Amino acid sequence: MTAKTYSISELARELDVTTRTIRFYEEQGMLLPTRRGQERIYTAKDRVALKLILRGKRIGFSLAECKTLIELYDPQGDNRNQLEIMLGKIAERRLQLEQQLLDIQQMQLELDTAEERCRAALLEVPETR
Template sequence: MMPNKEVTYTISELADEFDITPRTLRHYEELGLLSPRRRGNARIYSHKDRIRLALTLRGKRLGFSLVEIRELFDLYDAEHSSRPQLHSMIAMIAEKRASLQQQQDDIQKVLAELDAADIKAREALEKMKHH
């Protein structure tokens, strides 16, 4: 029977895959977002680190700060989260959800305004053709 070998990644593999710099990965490690093992000076990233990196980058795109992302990871990792921790996590999620909903509403309004402007511009061009 073959031993179950865990899939691991080097710093360059993750940096290339996610189109970020090795320095960014080291920064995320310093902040406690990633926790690669060491083999000499080399960092060995696990599948969990890869998932956390993807979640970190997605969280940043959605407007979470790195501190907020780490707090969420810490809350998620806590084996027996306390009531205050869980309330804190729920509040943070609700706040971010409201912010994203507002952004989505704003985007919809801007898209509607752009659609209206596009229609007016095309109508004006069409009128110019006939004159």
């Protein structure tokens, strides 16, 4: 039985990305298709790697972090190490988001204060006609 392979257009269509996106990740060394003439042939491992990249990017991981996680993936092995590192990265990202949320809330308070001062100052300025 032959392992399932994908063309670049099949992979792009299935994962709803452009072929240019796939080529970019290939240039970064994150996907390693074989070639049949000019045609790129992607394996199930490439498909999983691309899914990990896309998921990682959605939750704010850098390309370097995604690459680290992909390098730890072993389709036949124990992925305990990969999963533990992923959990650590998720915890780090959660802390970053919590800090960003606090920063946004602080900025909103500062905007409220600035707005109140502007409105109060406007009441003191005589109207001109």
